[in-house]
Amino acid sequence: MVSRAPLDGAVPVASPAFPTRTHSHEAKGDPVLNRKTIARAMGALTVLGTMLAATPAGASAEAVLHGKCTACHVEQDGVFSRISNQRKTPEGWLMSVARMQVMHGLKITDEERRSVVKYLADTQGLAPSETAGFRYALERRLNTPESFESEQFAQMCARCHSGARVRLQRRAPEDWQRLVHFHLGQFATTEYQMWGRDRDWFTVALDEVAPGLARSQPLDTEAWKAWRASTPPAVDGQWTVSGQMPGRGGFSGVMTVSTLAGKDRHAVSFEGAWDDGSALKGQGQAVVYTGYEWRADLQLDGTPMRQVLAVEPGLMRGRMFQRDHDEVGADIVASRQQAGNSRVLSVYPAYLKVGQEAELRIVGTELAGDVRLAEGIELLGVARRSATEVVVRVRAGASARGVAPVTVGQASGGALAVFERIDAVRVVPEFAVARIGGNGTPTAKVEGRFDAEAWAAGADGQIGTADDYRIGVFPARWSVAPFDEQAERDKDVQFAGVMDADSGVFVPGGAGPNPARRMMTNNAGNLKVLAEVGQGAEVVRGEGHLIVTVPRWNNPPIP
Ligand code: HEC
Ligand code: HEC
Known part of the structure; x- marks a missing residue:
């Protein structure tokens, strides 16, 4: 087995249509296709180890573009074919340049790649507003179910990779079309797969999808122009x-x-x-x-x-x-500690029971002035305070109910829930995917991690209506059960992994065939996730769904 770089889980390339380049002999023979190199490349956006190893002088990005890219990309008056006609995220640029290494034989050092990715992300990036709604892909929230208004888009473009990968790019019209050519040229089986063979994929992609993307995600936008002209926010x-x-x-x-x-x-x-x-x-x-x-x-x-x-x-x-x-x-x-930047970030505990007296810790910046709580919550005294933390003693009065803002002077952003009883428990996420791994294979297990969210009925006393309110995360007793009859027959609970009863953390089973299972299948499973929250002598239950499936063999920076 080729060992993955321990530094990150990111190996680029490949749809199901991609030629198999994962055999053990490939890595030794071909330095360009060495998965370890590329895994390192893909981690290089942030990997500290590699950053520190970099030469302090740094490679000039322009020099790299002229010295390394022009072998294949024509340059005229500072405009590089393909490269200049698109904008994307740092991860997007990293993936493109890594593809140049893996598939086209570009030879480039880690330092050169870092510098060119930084330069391209700075000069041909996305405005903050252009990433809105799709940051989950960058933030590696890999459980996020995507949904797109256009069924055509979902079937044509979001079946091998996330739709976010596409939404996080802006291109000139001809470069959206070249992207289609690249797909079919390099992943020829695109046309034979489901949602490819039932239509003329190439023509639809070229004549319908690409022009549509050119309209919705054009190269030049007011948002980008305005962002380029603005002063970036301070971070120090x-x-x-x-x-x-x-x-x-x-x-x-x-x-x-x-x-x-x-x-x-x-x-x-x-x-x-x-x-x-x-x-x-x-x-x-x-x-x-x-x-x-x-x-x-x-x-x-x-x-x-x-x-x-x-x-x-x-x-x-x-x-x-x-x-x-x-x-x-x-x-x-x-929140940055700077004059005028008054903000409450969190309140702990985030909920109180009616009649309960507690010490409330309010965290934020520029916390000056009076602490204001909702009507019915009594402020008993201030235990201590600074500009970033205020600790008060409070009591939730008999009439208090619901979620109310917590403010300190000008600072808002906090909330405190007061409840009388828990009416429902929701397992969050409601649906999750865990992945078997380890067991001598190069891919680590992917855990499932759950919270039990308590909810209360609003003024109408009915749970399941619009005025229900979220109380917060409660400690729970966790377990799993077969999701359906098939899961019961296959003993998924026994094989798919172990749920920690206290934390809600599910650790899946080892990868590979399991001789103890019917037909030696692997440790995949289909499970209910059960949370029990105690309330006096009573127990309030919540239920979620967990699929335990095979490893994610390809794990690029943008899924
Ligand atoms: C050995 C030839 C070669 C070199 C060197 C090379 N590229 Fe490419 N590049 C290609 C080919 C072929 C394509 C079109 C197919 C593809 O997108 O993979 C391409 C396409 C691209 C694209 C467009 C990708 C897209 O999705 O539209 C970008 C961006 C790019 N290259 C960046 C670079 C940068 C930056 C460098 C230098 C650091 C570089 N390339 C060096 C061969 C090369
Ligand atoms: C058959 C599977 C498949 C389908 C269908 C597919 N893609 Fe891709 N796409 C890939 C693969 C694989 C890559 C990654 C190549 C690499 O390693 O960088 C990719 C990469 C991309 C990229 C990033 C390219 C770059 O370098 O910036 C974009 C954008 C993209 N696809 C858009 C689309 C669009 C738009 C469609 C629909 C018209 C589509 N994809 C359909 C497999 C697919």
Whole structure:
């Protein structure tokens, strides 16, 4: 077996139609097709190890474009064939250049690739608004079910890879058409597959899909023009950070960012704690592409983590995940500690029971002025306060119900739920995919991670109506059950993996055929995910769906 680079799970290339280049002998013979090299390439957007190994002088991107790309791409007056007629994300550029290496024989060093990807992402990137709605692909939320208005688009273009990969690009009309030629030229079986053979795929792609994309995703847009003319938001300084990780809980802390002299990157350190009080800290580096695409690599308590965030003035939002297990991640939001940037990021605990008295921790920036809570929630006193944290004692009065804002002076953004009883429990995500792995194979297991969300009925007293409100994440007792009769017969519960009863973390079984299973099948399974939340003597149950399936052999930066 070819070993995957331990640094990341990203090997580019290949649809099901792609010629098999994964045999063990290929890697040794052909340095260009060495999967390890390319896996490293694909991780290079943020991988710290490789960044540090880079020569400090750095390779000039223009020199690389002229020296390495013009062998195949014609240049005239600074316009490069193919290259100049498109805009995309840093990951998008990385994938294209890595394809040049894997498929077209481009020879380029890691440092040259880094520099050219940075340059192209900066000069031919997407405006923040042009990534809206599709950031899940960059943030590696691989459980996201996609849905597109156009069935044609879904069948033609979002069946081998995500539709987001397409939506995160802008091109000149002829370059959308060249993209179609490239697909059929290199993945000839596109035409024979389902949703290819029932139509004249090539003609439809060329004459309908490509012109449609040229209209909806043109090369030149007002958004990009305006973004290029604007001053990018500041990143250096101190940021209050708040996050929520399914299967683990919330955390908050301070992230300190400073530009590394003479380098196009930033030193990052984080110091904070989980809501349960245990410390969380570490450091790393970040690169900001296109003026707002924050990509950082940190070691947090010894675990390599990545951040994929979008920077806005005074605010960063996105996701942080384990470098080697991107399903283990947290939604994060950060607010820059700067004058006038008043914001509440989180309130802990996020819910109170009617009549309950508690210490409430409000985290944010520029927290000055009075703490205001909803009517019915009594402020008993302020235990301590700073510009970034206010701790108050409160009591939820008998009349309080629902979710209400928590503000401190000018700072808004917080919310506190008050409930009398839990009326329903929802398993989040409702549907998830876990993947078998390990067991001597090069692909790691992909876990399923669940939260139990408690909900309460609104004023009408009925659950399942529009005024239901979300109370928050509760501790639960977790288990799995067969999803249907087939799963029962195949003993999926026994083979597909193990659900941790306390955390809601499901660890799938090993990859490969299992002699103990009917027809020696693998450890795939179809399971119900069951959460039980205790409420006095009563138990409130929630149910989700988990498919345990085969490894994701191709794991490019944009799915
Ligand atoms: C050995 C030849 C070769 C070299 C060198 C080469 N390319 Fe390419 N490039 C191609 C071919 C062939 C295509 C069209 C097929 C494809 O897209 O894979 C292409 C297409 C592209 C595209 C368009 C992809 C798309 O989806 O439309 C981009 C962007 C690109 N190359 C970037 C680069 C950059 C940047 C360099 C230099 C760092 C480079 N190439 C060097 C052969 C090359
Ligand atoms: C048969 C499977 C298949 C279908 C169908 C398909 N693609 Fe792709 N597409 C691929 C593969 C494989 C790649 C990745 C090539 C690489 O390694 O970079 C890709 C890459 C891309 C890229 C990134 C190219 C770059 O370098 O920037 C875009 C954009 C894209 N496809 C758009 C489309 C559109 C639009 C359609 C529908 C007209 C479509 N795809 C249909 C397999 C497919």
